[in-house]
Amino acid sequence: MQLECACPVCGQEISDLPVTILPERGMVVANGKFAVLTGSESLLLQRLAEVFPRVLTKEAALEWMYQFAAEGEEPEIKIIDVYICKARKKLEPIGVRIDTVWGKGYALALDRKPVIVREAA
Template sequence: MSACPCPTCGQVLPPQTFAIDWEAGIVIAAGRFAQLTRSELAIFETLYQAKGQVKSKEHLLNAIASHVDDAPEIKIVDVFVCKIRKKIAGLGVSIETIWGGGYRLLPRKQEQAA
């Protein structure tokens, strides 16, 4: 996998870089980047700030409540998590489903060790 240019400055992204541009909604890692929507970013940020702790779907739903027009159904969290997973594939982090508990963000190396 080759490095790609940064979407904001155009410089080649070093593979060891991990950064999040909260304003632009961009996650940069492993020499690549992912652009997230506001709702996706709200969920990702909630999981990122939890530092590996499980966050319930209800907690994540509250994180996106201000980003959607109508009162969202709880199932929308699963939809957003699915979209985020596709976008961050190859960035070295993943979202783990905790059955009956919710979700948590963890580095891919921890995911493989489990």
């Protein structure tokens, strides 16, 4: 079911809105609903959106998320699977799916590129 809403200016029905990610707030808006993610889940989803429609490997995700970590403080690669699992549980109710591409990594299963909205500092 695709939720429709109206433009606040002209009142025209708006449907098929893109998935919107607000990384600073840890929020994802889709189909007229929203989900709140932790900082790490939000970072990972942001990166998946940036590389969309390509596949994000676990290694690339780990390197990107912990690029400023001190040598030896980088967690095990399995943590990416944990973040994906937790994010999936929060995103499923709003209709956003993260697919596993076996032997490669993860990708967003969307019709079009999500919008990332950055807040001004």
